[in-house]
Amino acid sequence: MIPAAFDYVRASSLTQAIDLLRNDPDGTKLLAGGHTLLPSLKLRLASPALLVDIGDLAELKGIEISETGIRIGALTTHAELFASLPLNEQLPLFRQAAGLIADPQVRNRGTIGGSLANADPAADWPAVMLALQAEIEIAGTSGFRTILARDFFVDIFSTVLEADEILARINIPRPTAGTRFVYRKIRHPASGFAVVGIAIALRLSQNLVSEATIGVTGAANHAFVGEDAADFLIGKTLSRENIDQAARLLSEATECLSDRYASADYRANLIQVELKRALLALTP
């Protein structure tokens, strides 16, 4: 449980951090909250020559709310997202999801940027970002680029981030008035990670679904959008039959993961159960 030796730099600017990554992309790792990276170092799953601590970078901090949407710095911790009153007045989904992450120690140190960049298939924020149609802002040697969250996750622990890029911010468009949200998950009993987690943004007009976005985590190699299930719901009531059909479509949307705790069939069943529960929670 002792990491291999490494050098450590506390970055004083985003440019410095990017330069250090560019100098040795394979041998350098960014350190944010450390709640995934430090255990990986101790288990020697990672042995970088240099750790670049980005914890002082003011440009990666803070929650800004404007007329058009919400901007969240990558270093914002799960606990800050849970506690922010202005954020949760707009999107109580943040308190709901953050409160389901692990325990207070992890929530106090772990960051949303670290969670998204790490792309653990069982992490909670990816599903929430997909349901909110978030955009990820990435800093690199040639400036900033943005990408939709739905195009950000590539595979297990894999994203579109290049080795010399830093996830800088998350931009969330202001949802249409009347949109309601829910995040539910079945927790792994040991880690608290999602065995299956489902986030939904849903709007009803005269009892018919007019907008729906569904993000799923825990079930597959990476978080994904339940497009067919959401499309099916548009223009329909949240009747028992329609909810059942949406749940079936969602469980057929992916090849589920299988591990010692949960088989692929069990996860596929959990997708159905959790989507039904989530939609029932949103039914007026």
Ligand SMILES: Cc1cc2nc3c(=O)[nH]c(=O)nc-3n(C[C@H](O)[C@H](O)[C@H](O)COP(=O)(O)OP(=O)(O)OC[C@H]3O[C@@H](n4cnc5c(N)ncnc54)[C@H](O)[C@@H]3O)c2cc1C
């Ligand atoms: C016991 C335990 C239980 C947990 N339970 C849950 C849970 O229930 N749900 C859940 O979602 N998570 C859970 N986590 C994970 C936790 O949320 C971590 O905080 C998160 O995965 C990583 O965030 P971090 O800030 O700690 O990142 P770090 O550990 O510092 O970094 C993780 C990885 O991301 C890279 N990285 C970090 N920030 C950036 C950035 N801005 N740009 C590019 N790359 C970056 C690092 O180089 C590293 O490779 C748990 C962790 C532990 C230890």
